[in-house]
């Protein structure tokens with residue numbers, strides 16, 4: 001049994017927890033002892049020790065734990081995890097049934113009632129991501145739930161908290177039959193190679209599914225496409241399948257070249273007709289300007305923060321400048337697909353960055369379409385920071 005600890009909530013935070021805010025923050029707690037154990041069950045109480053909510057203690061970059069229940073008597077046991085995971089699986093029934101899409105998120109943290117935990121499905125394999133030592137201490141309960149709820153080939157995991165290097169040699173395998181990687185998943189009929197055993201990033205970001213589909217179905221046909229921060233080239237593959245005349249993928253990570261070739265090959269796309277460039281995107285902008293290269297469709301998907309040898313890029317600061325660089329190499333009436341996964345600002349602010357970039361270039365535009373997280377990435381309506389993805393399809397005018 002884990003110990004239960006009463007955490008006294010500071011007066012001004014009480015309302016927020018009564019109104020189902022799920023993240024327990026350091027500021028909110030008055031009596032946080034240095035000894036609170038990862039994975040301890042905590043009861044949030046008011047000044048009179050009246051129960052408000054219960055949760056678990058787990059230090060993450062955001063917060064020190066998550067609320068799990070507002071029922072004082074609810075036990076955080078096998079049953080609890082099974083119910084939450086079963087409910088989440090049932091909500092994804094249409095995904096499990098869709099033979100054209102075999103990779104999706106089954107459990108999305110606080111959006112499915114347990115912050116700090118995500119579970120993805122990759123064609124029979126489960127990938128669990130643990131965001132704190134606290135939630136990892138419930139590994140048995142989560143594995144029991146998956147065992148009881150259906151068949152799988154194997155379970156892999158990523159410990160996304162400080163493990164002090166002790167898992168460096170690990171291939172992240174937990175149980176079942178080890179996979180032969182890459183496994184090939186299908187997404188709206190597009191093939192993608194996935195490696196669950198090779199570091200934090202597995203080859204594809206599932207949250208961009210709807211954007212890839214839109215690129216293939218609506219925006220790529222007949223277009224000369226530039227994909228910046230391209231990683232394994234997932235957007236380029238979608239564009240090529242959608243009839244792009246050519247794609248150019250730019251990423252500074254050396255591995256991105258072979259990974260992108262692999263994704264193209266899995267989809268029968270002729271690599272000779274595509275450019276895959278290992279280069280700092282900001283150098284590429286200069287190069288393209290010098291060579292007077294122009295593109296009809298440009299995808300911008302920078303990481304929230306990036307530091308390369310020459311540049312530091314922060315989406316919150318530098319997006320307007322990125323738009324300006326992009327406009328210089330965009331064809332007349334071209335399209336820019338601008339994406340960010342930075343949770344520290346919302347759609348309104350993001351639109352402000354876009355506006356600023358265009359304004360400084362004296363260029364008009366219309367927003368054709370916008371995307372946030374797809375349906376399998378359930379969001380807690382009381383925690384909108386969890387809705388981190390923002391994507392705008394922008395039509396340049398002139």
Ligand code: SAH
Pocket residue numbers: 203204205208228229230231232233234235250251252253256279280281282301302303306307308311
């Ligand atoms: N758009 C991709 C995901 C991008 S992940 C997809 O849909 O799959 C972010 C990528 O940006 C990483 O692959 C990283 O290597 C790359 N990156 C970061 N800074 C960069 C820079 N200055 N120039 C080029 N690539 C960069």
